[in-house]
Amino acid sequence: MAADSAKGPRPSLTETLFVVFLRLVSAACLWFALQYWAMLTGFGFGGQGRFDLLPTAWKAASTALAVLFPVAAVGLWLLVSWGPVIWLIAAATEIAMHEVYPSIFGVNRLVVFMHIAVAVVFLLFRVALFIERRRQARAVRTDSP
Template structure:
């Protein structure tokens, strides 16, 4: 009976750490989303960041980010590939806001560095997973001499 059961691959340490990393990113994205929604609805910044009081550039950027971050959070939590894509779009938007338009959005070097550091960790995880899967694929092959 045991030989009839499907052979399900076990999660490696890299897979587990990657899953935890994505879930942590999801929580952080949800936090960013809540911050943008609190600003837009007037719950933070003493009401000065309400949507109707913002300049047009801030209206466009903050509403886009208020939508992108919760969508990215759901995708990252579900471990779906599109979650990382939406996160990259949101992070790139924030980086562009604060690096290329500092006169409009202000300078936030810590936020930019944090986004770049998380992106670097994500790329390292992808590389580690690629190498791990390539090694596993070589071990499974039976046609090697």
């Protein structure tokens, strides 16, 4: 069956590293999702973070993030275009929680810094891939003046 499959061009080092990066971010999203679900079900924080014991703002935010993070993890792992979009929504929600409303959710600079760092690395990869593909397209056009 291997002889029947079409052989495409080998991915470049940048593309391979980008895939590894997205899969690592996917694993981190799954970890965040498990933490939120553990909190909501009473396994985390000694049962103090159970859904019925949380204030209304925490109920809304943690429920949304408990759904967004696993969806983002699947999208990033499968390398589909909506994966980074869902991650961005979840990251923006957590950044807003800890930076805009610190009196309600507390300050967590590590989470904020981590989300910003991931976004910067993602943008750098996208720029590098754009430049690489542009260079490859230019190299293929041999009939241009």
